[in-house]
Amino acid sequence: MSPSKLHSYLQSALDAVFRQFPQFSVFANLTITIADADYIPDVCVYPKFAINFFEPDEIRMTELPQMVVEIVSPTQTIQEVLDKFPIYFQAGIQSCWLVVPQTKTVSVYIAPTQAQVVSMTGEVVDPVLNIRVPLDQIFA
Template sequence: MEPVALVRRNRRSAPQTVAEFEKWLARKKTDANYEFVRGRIIKKPPMKQEELFIARFLMRAFAKTQLYQQGAELLSEGDAYVDTFRKRIPDLAIFTDEQIREAKFGKRFMPPLAIEILSDSESQNDVLEKVQDYFDAGVQLVWYIAPKQQKIYAYYSPDEIKVFKGRDLCSAAPVVPDFQFVIDDLFKA
């Protein structure tokens, strides 16, 4: 009996960089959102309908700011590039007019303010890793909104956090000083 030669299939290796990941994603032809973190492809569920009141409230409050008047936008689920090996998709983020204009020409960037809505499936490690990624990329402020607890956890650095609840006035200063509101008003929206 002659030995059987094993044929090895030419399998594509898993993406290792954001560029490789985006090529993989283009071939996948899906509308689903995926984050990419150091070789891990993480499916990101879209914002839930029961969270839309948060997005609407924040977008309307942001529309009253000077930064909005200068062309900035508070957008949902836009790509946020950390580095060559990490890409996140915040639930909401402020993008400046300059960033929006430069994106048209392929420039990649991180927003100055990233907003996440805490989901039941996120662990504390998931939250801390995401916050660290945002600050590694130059974000100046991260809000983690916890709808069930009716709180906002404002991260000014990975190690500096302030919790806003009830009648507290939450402000996006120093990023957007006039983007502020009372926490109770957000959850009554």
């Protein structure tokens, strides 16, 4: 999958949004390993932890994030993205955001079949992370 211009823009915007919250450590395109398979969510949000640049770097994270964001690209279907969510939840990830650029929509999943959808205007509420984000901060 080649990220598009909108995909890349939204990934950067979401990174900036989550960095406003001091309780989180935020990573873009981080490889996480679940059941011997690698996944690369667009954004991963962990509870805050210190980064030590003198320790060996990690190529694949086995410690899973609290939340992931997947942004739909023109080269993939929404269903392809949604198919990852049950895997994420079963592994212990507690919240998944689905971002659809063309409709300016964010769906916050707290279970594979339980989502709150915010489109065009309003506020994205994530009860797991206990945060609220105005949609216009993401699609500005």
